[in-house]
Amino acid sequence: MTQRIAFEPAYVLSRRPYRETSALLEIFSESHGRMGLVARGAQSAQSKLRGLLEPFRPLLLSWSERGDLGTLTGAESAAPLPPLSGEAVFCGWYVNELLLRLTTRHDPHPALFALYRETLALLLEGDEARTLRVFEKRLLAELGYGLLLPPDLDPARQYRYDWDQGPLPAERGYRGDSLRALATETFETPQQLREARTLLREALARHGAGVELQTPRLRREMRAALEAHA
Secondary structure, three states: OEEEEEEEEEEEEEEOOOOOOOOOOOEEEEEEEEEEEEEEEEEEEOOOOOOEEEEOOOOEEEEEEEEEEEEEEEEOOOOOOOOOOOOHHHHHHHHHHHHHOOOOEEEOHHHHHHHHHHHHHHHHHHHHHHHHHHHHHHHHHHHOOOOOOOOOOOOOEEEEEEEEEEEEEOOEEEEEHHHHHHHOOOOOOHHHHHHHHHHHHHHHHHHOOOOOOOOHHHHHHHHHHHOOOO
């Protein structure tokens, strides 16, 4: 049975050529979650979709669905949005890559869709490090892998993180003030952000992002190339 979806708020997470003139899209939609769609003719020079189906752009998409892969039947811009630039582009690709790795097709996450939209808006404003840490933390929670961060942690103590019990006192590990900053999403020092990044990356690796993510590697390589030519 064919299902038809019309004017669904969505974003393109990835796009790659498919056959001669078509494109294969992975999208993230508000009511249907992540979907795979074939955009027929979208790669041709005459296609009106060619410049529209780009990542980070809010869209209204229509498609017909039969089985795991749908067929795009319509697309239009949902709202004007300035393009990401500079470091924010890598941050956006990193967020997309996390969604591709950790979500499954046909699994709706309206709250995660709202978080994604908010994250893109915050990346336009800067403060990328805090924005990414908050996204990672809330992504894990939305998928059922939320960190255990009790409110009574001693900010002056060190803790190790046990994946079943949460923070446990230790001689070395994460500072209590860093774990509290992560719990409240109020980072005040670079050390708090660094320790939050380490713990969140470990959590993400445990729950599906264990294979090296491509975006951070590409970001490091580009920075190294720019420094070499400076």
